Amino acid sequence: MPRLVSHPDEVKIISKRFGMGATNIDRYIELGGYESTRKALEQGPEWIINEMKASGLRGRGGAGFPTGLKWSFVPKQSAKPKYVLVNGDESEPGTCKDHLIFLHDPHAVIEGTIIAGLAIGSKMGFIYLRGEYRYLIQIMEKAVADAYAKGFLGKNIFGSETEFEVVVQTGAGAYEVGEESALMESLEGKRGVPRIKPPFPAVVGLYGGPTVINNAETIAAVPHILAMGGAAYAAVGSERNGGTRLFGISGHVERPGIYELPMGYNLKKMIYEVAGGIRGGRKLKAVVPGGSSTPVLLPEEIETLGMDFDQVGKAGSMLGSGAVVVIDDQTCIVEFALRTISFYAHESCGWCIPCREGTDWLNKSLTRFHAGFGTMKDIDNIQYLAENMMGRTFCPLGDAAAMPTIGFVKKFRKEFEAHLDGKPCPFAKHLEVALV
Amino acid sequence: MTTESMSIFSPALSSRFDALVLKYPIKRSALIPMLLYAQDEIGYLSDAVIDEIAERLSITPLDVRNVASYYSMLRFKPVGKYNVQVCTNISCMLRGAYDLFEHLQDNLGIGHKGVTADGLFSLEEVECIGVCCWAPAIQVNYDFHDELTNDKVDEILATYKAKAAGESTNA
Numbered sequence: 001m002p003r004l005v006s007h008p009d010e011v012k013i014i015s016k017r018f019g020m021g022a023t024n025i026d027r028y029i030e031l032g033g034y035e036s037t038r039k040a041l042e043q044g045p046e047w048i049i050n051e052m053k054a055s056g057l058r059g060r061g062g063a064g065f066p067t068g069l070k071w072s073f074v075p076k077q078s079a080k081p082k083y084v085l086v087n088g089d090e091s092e093p094g095t096c097k098d099h100l101i102f103l104h105d106p107h108a109v110i111e112g113t114i115i116a117g118l119a120i121g122s123k124m125g126f127i128y129l130r131g132e133y134r135y136l137i138q139i140m141e142k143a144v145a146d147a148y149a150k151g152f153l154g155k156n157i158f159g160s161e162t163e164f165e166v167v168v169q170t171g172a173g174a175y176e177v178g179e180e181s182a183l184m185e186s187l188e189g190k191r192g193v194p195r196i197k198p199p200f201p202a203v204v205g206l207y208g209g210p211t212v213i214n215n216a217e218t219i220a221a222v223p224h225i226l227a228m229g230g231a232a233y234a235a236v237g238s239e240r241n242g243g244t245r246l247f248g249i250s251g252h253v254e255r256p257g258i259y260e261l262p263m264g265y266n267l268k269k270m271i272y273e274v275a276g277g278i279r280g281g282r283k284l285k286a287v288v289p290g291g292s293s294t295p296v297l298l299p300e301e302i303e304t305l306g307m308d309f310d311q312v313g314k315a316g317s318m319l320g321s322g323a324v325v326v327i328d329d330q331t332c333i334v335e336f337a338l339r340t341i342s343f344y345a346h347e348s349c350g351w352c353i354p355c356r357e358g359t360d361w362l363n364k365s366l367t368r369f370h371a372g373f374g375t376m377k378d379i380d381n382i383q384y385l386a387e388n389m390m391g392r393t394f395c396p397l398g399d400a401a402a403m404p405t406i407g408f409v410k411k412f413r414k415e416f417e418a419h420l421d422g423k424p425c426p427f428a429k430h431l432e433v434a435l436v
Numbered sequence: 437m438t439t440e441s442m443s444i445f446s447p448a449l450s451s452r453f454d455a456l457v458l459k460y461p462i463k464r465s466a467l468i469p470m471l472l473y474a475q476d477e478i479g480y481l482s483d484a485v486i487d488e489i490a491e492r493l494s495i496t497p498l499d500v501r502n503v504a505s506y507y508s509m510l511r512f513k514p515v516g517k518y519n520v521q522v523c524t525n526i527s528c529m530l531r532g533a534y535d536l537f538e539h540l541q542d543n544l545g546i547g548h549k550g551v552t553a554d555g556l557f558s559l560e561e562v563e564c565i566g567v568c569c570w571a572p573a574i575q576v577n578y579d580f581h582d583e584l585t586n587d588k589v590d591e592i593l594a595t596y597k598a599k600a601a602g603e604s605t606n607a
Contacts, residue, residue: 002570002582081461093525093564124461131472131509132565134578167459172472173509175563189467189493191506207461250527250568257569292526323568325526339529343563349506 002100005257007274011236011244013224014217015260018104023139025146028107034152036223040115041160048119052222054230056242060097061087061178061215062291062320064309067222071212073202074120080209084116084125085187085201088216089171089178091130092291093343094323097246098216100258102129102136105220106143110166112219114157115226117164120212124165126187127216131172140168175347179395180213182349193351194395217246238264241308245322249275252282252328264306271302271326282328286411290320292340293400295407296333317407332427333415337408338366344401355398358389362405369416372424379416383409444484449477453492463493471504479514508563516551516558518596520544521575524561527568536572537561539586543593556600557593 004019012018022028040048052068059065074082086109090098101109113125127144129137144166147153155163169187171177177186181195184206205211221243225233234242241263247270250256254276261270267289271277278284284299289307295317297305305315312319327336345363350356365382368374386402386409393399409416419425443450452473456466467489474485481504483497490497504510522540524533541547544557551558567573570582574589581592 001580002567090566091564094527094568095564096566096568096570099566130566131507132575132578135580169465170469170472172468172507174507186468187465188462189464189503191503248569250571251530256571288526325530325568327530331530336526336529339524339526343525346563 002096002103003257004100005255005259007259009265009269009274010260011262012260013228013233013236013244014101014105014108014220014246015258016224017108018100020104022105022107023103023143025107025143025150028105032227033107033223034111036226037111037114037118037152038158040118040226041158041162045119045121048115048226051226051230052119054234055221055225056230056234056237056240057218057221057225058241058309059215060217060221060245060322062092062293062318064319067214067218070202070214071116071119073200074210074212075203076121078121078210080207081124082120082122082210083206083212084113084120084122085180085183085206085211085213086113086125086127086216086219087178087180087183087213088127088129088133089174089183090133090216090321091175091178091347092293092321092323093340094250094288094291094325095248095321096250097248097258097322099133099136100246101216101220102133102140106140107147108220108223109140109216110143110147110153112214112222113166114153114164115222116212116214116219118162120210122212123163124167126167126169126206128169128171128177128183128187130177131170134170137168137170144168174349175343176349176395176397179397182395183213184211191349193349196394236262238262238306238308238311240310245307247307248321248323249326250323251326252279252331253277253326254279261307263308264311267297267302267305267307267324270307270324275326278326278328280328282330284326285329285331286327286333288323288325288327288404290318291323292325292343293396293404294318294320295403296327296411298411318403330427332370332425333408333412334366334370334419334425335427337405338363338370340404340408341366341401344397348397348401352393352395352398354389354392355401358385358398359401361385362401366405369419370425372419372422374416374420376417376420379409379413444488445474445477449473457492464495467493467495467500467503468507471500471507471510475510480511514551515560517556517600518576519558519560520593521560521562521565523563523565523567523571523573523575525564525568527564528571528573531571533572536574536584536586536589540574540589543590556597 057067177192182192186192201211345359348359386405389398389402457463522537573582
């Protein structure tokens, strides 16, 4: 069972009901649950969207798009039904925040889904969880059934004239399905390959109807925002980055875990104080700040770095899913880069050639490199390949594979050079046979 | 509609599928859940499973195969009673997942995608399973086991062995 952690610097908004038995609907109501949905039902769509805009909440899946703005793009009149789609496919390596939300606070996800539905005028929402999360799917299904039994879902929610249905959907193992258009394909019973954009989902989405797609953490924040007020939520975070985030700190730290910290919290402090510093008193070598697709940062780059979308972007990386992966000085960066790219090679859906071929070749080159058979030319080839994948695919998986690779080569070129011409990896215990 | 007497699935799963297809605006949306739940009961996606699901959704078996082959959790061959899936992705790797994977290979005497002779265990190296902050972790069928060491993993295997032995004496 995932262990809960806590630190005095935490500001518990989304996580305030974690560990308090809120999976039980009566307990959830006792803790103030479903009040936000009632309020949203009374106040109407315009009020909801204005509060969301005021909150400064930006998409927690990684792209950081303002949620209120996204909802406002959905046309008011539509010949086809509109849908809300909650993305709980959580598959970016390093990321496990939604795991805790589903485990401890499933009703917050249901509330957020209903409120999003009220905001855009939708009557149906889907909550899509990755297939591996079977026990969490069961928790979500139980919560949905309980909400129906109370009359919070169904034909006349909370005794009103408004209808809202929720379906919990299971995936079956595919990182690519976390991309919004691939997610819609999967929900329509197809292979999870991306769709071309435009049209954007807000106009033509699930079953051809206007669709709002939000990450599970984004949706879980919604009832809290309406309860405390958009402006109060915004004030917790940093400039243009409202609220808090569930930061998942993993890798070589003393106290890994999910910590809810204000947006803009200093990364160095997060590693050394919140997570207890580097394990075994070793030295920090590098940090991947927002899931495996985000370019690596060096120790000197995190000194004054605030963890929000804009500051991490300015530092040449991305906040992504808020998954901070900490790497100590005993780690081989070439092996780390190889493990990263082998994931993307495995997960590339094969739809776009630059990604399908590019990830495969990067995987082969790095495998050969790590086994000590790389050549000087390979270093430039890796960079050339990665750069030519960027922006040439339907979905961002190609970029997600290329960006970290470029980062590793650029910032740790010396370490790549140390693996040249038959020299064994200075760190490796696991020498792999060269495939090419 | 497939009648219960013709179905290869248990009456419970069969009626679950009847209800599932009605939940969505289009029947086909039930495809991926149906494949996974059928696999849970039968063990893998046999030809009979694919044919029946195709019929229930009024699509071709080829169409079903095309979709099923995309998803990494869906399989066309049986695995062990307990399928041990070891995450070796970055967060787990940093906390010793490769050592753990090696240890499991030694303990079970099988490699990646192998099945033990008694059919009790199978072993698989998998991509990130979403337990990164509690690494290293494995998943046995749908059960997560986190913050593992070699000793802990031996205990876990012993628990499954005992469970299987208990089931066979009760039967």
